[in-house]
Amino acid sequence: MDLSKKLQSTDSLFADENLFPAENPTERELLTKYENTPAYIYKEATDASAAVAQEIASLIREKQSQNKKCVLGLATGSTPLGVYKELVKLHKEEGLSFENVVSFNLDEYFPMDPSSSHSYHHFMHKNLFDHVDVLPENIHIPAGNISLDQVHDFCLDYEEKIKSAGGIDLQLLGIGRTGHIGFNEPGARSNSHTRIIVLDTLTRRDASNSFNGIHNVPQRAITMGVGTIMSAKKVILMALGENKANIIKKAVEGNVTPLLPASFLQNHPNARFIIDSAAASDLIRVKTPWLVASCDWDDERLVRKAVVWLCQKTDKPILKLTDKDYNDNGLSDLIVIFGSAYSLNIKVFNDLQSTITGWPGGKPNADDSRRPERAEPAQKRVVVFSPHPDDDVISMGGTLIRLADQGHDVHVAYQVSGNVAVSDEYANRFISFHNSFSNYIDEGNEKQKAMYDKLVAHLKEKEDGDIDLPELRKLKSLIRRMEAKAACRYSGIRSKNVHFLDLPFYETGKAQKAPISEKDVRIVMDFLNEIKPHQIFAAGDLSDPHGTHRVCLDAILIALEQLKDEDWMQESWIWLYRGAWAEWDIDQIEMAVPISPQELLKKREAIFRHQSQKEGAMFMGNDDREFWQRAEDRNHATAELYNQLGMAEYEAIEAFVRYYP
Incomplete structure (x- = not known):
């Protein structure tokens, strides 16, 4: 398959590193020429998670064959959930043992009790540790329940334990929308080590769903530093979903800057970004592939995408684009194929015009050959x-x-x-109204009063993270x-x-x-x-x-x-x-x-x-x-x-x- 075809092939564009065989590295070099760190794109999040889990499993087995410990740096959040699910599956179905694994987690909220459902202690045990044969003494997670004056010594000891274990063999990372890795927020130094930090407001907002509101999200956290992460022998950063697309573009294609801590990974000799197609959507090779290599223009959507991009770049409507606009912006191939800007512009204009309809259910008794929906049946x-x-x-x-x-x-x-x-406060308003209205109608009812007392007591005693009573739900x-x-x-x-x-x-x-x-x-x-x-x-x-x-x-x-x-x-x-x-x-x-x-x-x-x-x-x-x-x-x-x-x-x-x- 030639490069232009490969660029447009769904099976190859969204695939793992085998997309670019070692015997022909020039293809990958060409497609990724705007990228400053290796990024591998998978079509689905599940594919990316399975690939990372297999790599971790291979490393564990390799270390076992050498009678050595496998030191893993682990992350939390929604991104690695699929990886941990796959690792548990490999343990239960293929006998993958974690007895030689030593783990160090990236971070923990502060203050945070380990027993809290919001703690990363709870997260790791629930999603991985409780389902595999890792030894309890080999699990290390920053402590969120120590006093503030103990934090400094704890962080020094955490660094020493990593060194005593021989250093981290593979560090798994996610990325926040501020560009943070671990909880190293913008402004973090490249040589920073485990320490306590103040969380960015955007990071706290992103966590607010899990905490039922930003006011419940801790303002601080203990985190490995950028320097700690960079000392790992291998680093895999995962990103899934289109909400990560913008920050991935900056981290992969932008400059190294403390304002985007993930960009420091460009300087790591063995770091890779593993991302799904949604998280990759802003990368140049995906968003504007014609800037990377010649494209196969048989795909009408790709033609439309290129023309719309050109309109936005030149600040012109479709019908005002010229041959020069196409030639000056790397789209001369389109002029060769369609003969002139005029012919191409008319085609794309008509295609877009035909998407517009005031009849989303189809227009009765109308020619529907150029309409999005069928005319019949008239009433659907x-x-x-x-x-x-x-x-x-x-x-x-x-x-x-x-x-x-x-x-x-x-x-x-x-x-x-x-x-x-539905917030507890909003539900409480309805409970109070119903109780008052019931009393107004029939001067009360013992069964209703008992339910009212039960719900009010539950709401009064309920703590953050508690599950609602079935009646309240x-x-x-x-x-x-x-x-x-x-x-x-x-x-x-x-x-x-x-x-x-x-x-x-x-x-x-x-x-x-x-x-x-x-x-x-x-x-x-x-x-x-x-x-x-x-x-x-x-x-x-x-x-x-x-x-x-x-x-x-x-x-x-x-x-x-x-x-x-x-x-x-x-x-x-x-x-x-x-x-x-x-x-x-x-x-x-x-x-x-x-x-x-x-x-x-x-x-x-x-x-x-x-x-x-x-x-x-x-x-x-x-x-x-x-x-x-x-x-x-x-x-x-x-x-x-x-x-x-x-x-x-x-x-x-x-x-x-x-x-x-």
């Missing part, structure tokens, strides 16, 4: 899957309203209860249901068409959910078989390897695979929307639904029906904007991008990509 059965009980109106509320207004039989299926996202689920029903009514969806699937994987009572099960898939299958939809809309957050949205999508995709031979499936089209934080890139969009100012206001009002997620919402992430603001800003930005490319000027646009089972 539509299923909108919403992972949480507000994702539907946040992500595609304008389209939902349009589908209902245009007479389609629209069903909304909420996949999880969303009870974890049921109440919080009911709050989310009532809000979802109100939003659907306002959007024109009939009450009988509102469905709550309550997938079991979600019902752990904690932020961390159970793996997807056959029962989850069966619930989705039974629902789809009941409705037999012509259209399915689902949240397409493909880059979220551990979150609820990704698990909910997996349940749908597995169900669709099981149902692929059903007659109704042959006529069913699947459209993917994005969540509140990001939108599809314009070269990916296959259906763009314009939203008028009036419809946008109606969408906002539908989002407002989810009041529990407006007042002190639990999982706002690192964005201070409320959900309705994020949605409107995103929809405005998509419309503005179409406008800049020379299309009609719309108030807002919601975008979709078609999924082919």
Whole structure:
């Protein structure tokens, strides 16, 4: 396969280091010429995790054959979870022993009791140590429960223990969105060692979901230093998901700077970045491959992507691009293929124009050859899957309203209860109201009073990290249901068409959910078989390897695979929307639904029906904007991008990509 073909091959672009055989290193050198440290891209997060686990296992076995200890530096957080899962599997199924392993963890919050569910002691034992035969005396994790005046001596002793063990053979790292490795925040020195540090606000925000709010996240931590990490014989930094794409680009392609501690790894003689396709999406070889090598331009999406990029670079609409613009920016191949800028511009303009439709369910009695959706049947059965009980109106509320207004039989299926996202304070308000109202109606009821006393006592005694009582979880689920029903009514969806699937994987009572099960898939299958939809809309957050949205999508995709031979499936089209934080890139969009100012206001009002997620919402992430603001800003930005490319000027646009089972 020549290089241009290889660059465009999904199987080779998203693969491990074997993509570039040792006998032909010039290919990798060419493709990675903008990268300052080795980065290997895997299509899926699971593939990346399995590869790293196999490398760790090989090192353990190699050291065992030499009768030596294997010293591992270990990380916490969501990124290495897949690695630890694979290592446990290798231990149980292939007999991989950890008896010769000595481990040193990167960091720990301070102060933090080891028994806390938020501690990294708890994390490591729960996800790895309790499931393998590692010796307790070989486990080393920074202590978050010592006094402040003991920290200095503890850190010196931690460094000495690493040296006494012979140094770290392999250090596993994640990367924070500040560019931190361990908890070495921007400004860390390259020769720093284990010490106590103050956490960056962004780092604390990113951890806030696990702590039920940023106010519960410790402000300090004990961490290995950059110098400690750099002394490891081998370093593997993992990054998964598109929220890491920007920082990965800077760490891999940017300059070495203390303002981005991960960039120091460019100076390590044996460091590698292992990333999935989403985390790699901003790298030059992925985002703009024509700047790296000649491309195979048979892919129409790649052509569109290149032209849109050129428009943004030159600040011109599509129809004003010239031959010189293409030649000056490394896209002369396109002019050779299409003959002139004029011919290419017209083609791409028409392709993008044809994605825009005011009829997301198809326009009846119209020529649909250049439309995203079919004209027939004129009234379709539509299923909108919403992972949480507000994702539907946040992500595609304008389209939902349009589908209902245009007479389609629209069903909304909420996949999880969303009870974890209801704050205790908000639930307490409803408990108090119900108690007061019950007393007003019938002067009290002993059973109701007992339940009221039980819930109030639980909320008063509940500590951070405690699981809600089943009764409280049921109440919080009911709050989310009532809000979802109100939003659907306002959007024109009939009450009988509102469905709550309550997938079991979600019902752990904690932020961390159970793996997807056959029962989850069966619930989705039974629902789809009941409705037999012509259209399915689902949240397409493909880059979220551990979150609820990704698990909910997996349940749908597995169900669709099981149902692929059903007659109704042959006529069913699947459209993917994005969540509140990001939108599809314009070269990916296959259906763009314009939203008028009036419809946008109606969408906002539908989002407002989810009041529990407006007042002190639990999982706002690192964005201070409320959900309705994020949605409107995103929809405005998509419309503005179409406008800049020379299309009609719309108030807002919601975008979709078609999924082919």
